[in-house]
Structure formats: structure tokens, C-alpha cells
Amino acid sequence: MTLSAKWVVVDIEGTLTATSQVHVVLYDYARPRLGPWIEQHADDPVVRDAVREIRELAELPADAGTDRVVAVLHEWMAADRKIAPLKTLQGLIWQRGYADGELVAEFFPDVVPALRGWHAAGLRLAVFSSGSVAGQVAFFSKTTDGDLTGLFEHHFDTVNAGPKRVASSYRAIATALAAEPGDLVFLSDVPAELDAAAEDGWRTVGLARAGEPYADADFGAHRVVDSLALVEIEPA
Structure with missing residues (x-):
């Protein structure tokens, strides 16, 4: 699967890290x-x-x-x-x-190579998670793969963007990034979130990871993979 985009926006729970981590x-x-x-x-x-x-x-x-x-x-x-x-x-x-070093974030094995690969290729990365922006930044600052905060240019949560299952939130993110919806790819394990992003014109990829809550969900027309290693995104 090859997509063309300028921005890759990722969910965290169930997409980058196991739900149990949260x-x-x-x-x-x-x-x-x-x-x-x-x-x-x-x-x-x-x-x-x-x-x-x-x-x-x-x-x-x-x-x-x-x-x-x-x-x-x-x-x-x-x-x-x-x-x-x-x-x-x-x-x-x-x-x-x-x-304080009491918490360390862990990711699925395919995550960090994919994020670093997209970043190195010139794609711009952002996060949209229900967790607060402060929590997101802290999460990526102390991981088993080191400090990953430098990979991301923007962080969005339900305060500065809006609910994750509402199309207007994705419109707000696109506006904040000064990007056209068609230049944005959103990766999430929740079909309803992907529906909302697609409603605003975003490209979408569903993550159906074994053992996760939405592993057997109906993703409808969205592209679906079980690993970020299967997602090829080229800079637009």
C-alpha cells in the first residue's frame, strides 16, 4: 500500500502502543x-x-x-x-x-522504524490522541527507543482540536497545519475516528492489531493493516 501525503498524523493507544500500556x-x-x-x-x-x-x-x-x-x-x-x-x-x-524515570513508553516493534523512516523521507509528523498534549510529549520523551519528541512537529488532543470522532476536529487540525485534507493521512485503530477523518477528506489507514480491542472491527472502506511496516507513504 503506497500513499502520497505531506503530513502523517498518528493516534497512540492501540496504534503505536498496546492498549494495556495506557x-x-x-x-x-x-x-x-x-x-x-x-x-x-x-x-x-x-x-x-x-x-x-x-x-x-x-x-x-x-x-x-x-x-x-x-x-x-x-x-x-x-x-x-x-x-x-x-x-x-x-x-x-x-x-x-x-x-523521574518511573515511566518508560514502549511501542509495537514496527512503530519506531516506520516513524523514523517517514521523518527521514521528508514527511511531517503529528499526533492526535485523547491524552493531553503534555502527556503526549512526556510519553515520547522517555521511551525504550530514546527521546522521540524530535520526530513530531505538532500535538493535538481533545482540548485544542476537539473530539476524535467528529469531522470538525480534523478540519481544525488541517487548518492548524495549514494543510489540505487530501495531504493528510490519519492512522488509528478506531473505525469511528477514521470515519470522521475521511468525512473531512483525509486519507486513512486502520490498524487492526492482534489482541487489541478493535482487531476484529469492521473498518469499512478504510485501508487496513496489522503493522506500520505495511504502510508506504511518499512525500507529496
Whole structure:
């Protein structure tokens, strides 16, 4: 499969790294640290705004304590809810974890060679993930293959782009990249995300990796592979 593009935009969970890397390793790391982080960073405007938004979304009293806020966050994590203030707090905690060397990102074997190959060929790379931009940057900064942040020019999340299953989010990304939709390729393991990107005119590639949640999903008309080694993209 050979595609022509200027930008390659990648999802993370299920596409570059195993879902367990997020739902087990990262979630288990963040879960017990949410309360202490909120308490220790109460004067941080980012944390303060996140807590306020959590109370509003969960319809908690404005003075609800940290324990009630954390209980809501744990419920959202258990349901894998892609809610911005949760992702913000997780990202801050993960950022510290990577910086302290307590977390190290691992990828599927085909990922790093593909990313480096596309970058070396002159393709421009970006990320669109539900995880916060801060969390994304931290994730790529400390990996089993070293610091990969230099491969990516832009990072997008549900705050600066929008929901991943809505076409307008991909229009926002294309605008931010000053690119035409036809010059963009999006790689994801979630058919609904690929549908949204295609609706805006993007080229798409589905990742159906064995053992992942969407391995047996119906990807419709989207190109589908089980390894990035099978995706050939040439600079437009």
C-alpha cells in the first residue's frame, strides 16, 4: 500500500502502543496519585481549573472535597471516559513520572522504524490522541527507543482540536497545519475516528492489531493493516 501525503498524523493507544500500556501501566500509575497531586498543586491554575470543571461536569457542589472529586475521576477512568480535565490531570502526573524515570513508553516493534523512516523521507509528523498534549510529549520523551519528541512537529488532543470522532476536529487540525485534507493521512485503530477523518477528506489507514480491542472491527472502506511496516507513504 503506497500513499502520497505531506503530513502523517498518528493516534497512540492501540496504534503505536498496546492498549494495556495506557489502561494498565499508565492508569495504575495515575490512579493513586490523583488525590495527592490535586492537594499538592492546589494553587496551580491548571489544576484548579481542572478540578472546577470536574465538579461542574459531575454536578458536585462547588466546595466538594478532593475525595469526592477523585471518586469521580476513578469512575471516569474505569469507564475509559475521554474527558478533558481528567486527561489534563493524568498528563501532568505522567509528565512527572516520565521525568523521574518511573515511566518508560514502549511501542509495537514496527512503530519506531516506520516513524523514523517517514521523518527521514521528508514527511511531517503529528499526533492526535485523547491524552493531553503534555502527556503526549512526556510519553515520547522517555521511551525504550530514546527521546522521540524530535520526530513530531505538532500535538493535538481533545482540548485544542476537539473530539476524535467528529469531522470538525480534523478540519481544525488541517487548518492548524495549514494543510489540505487530501495531504493528510490519519492512522488509528478506531473505525469511528477514521470515519470522521475521511468525512473531512483525509486519507486513512486502520490498524487492526492482534489482541487489541478493535482487531476484529469492521473498518469499512478504510485501508487496513496489522503493522506500520505495511504502510508506504511518499512525500507529496
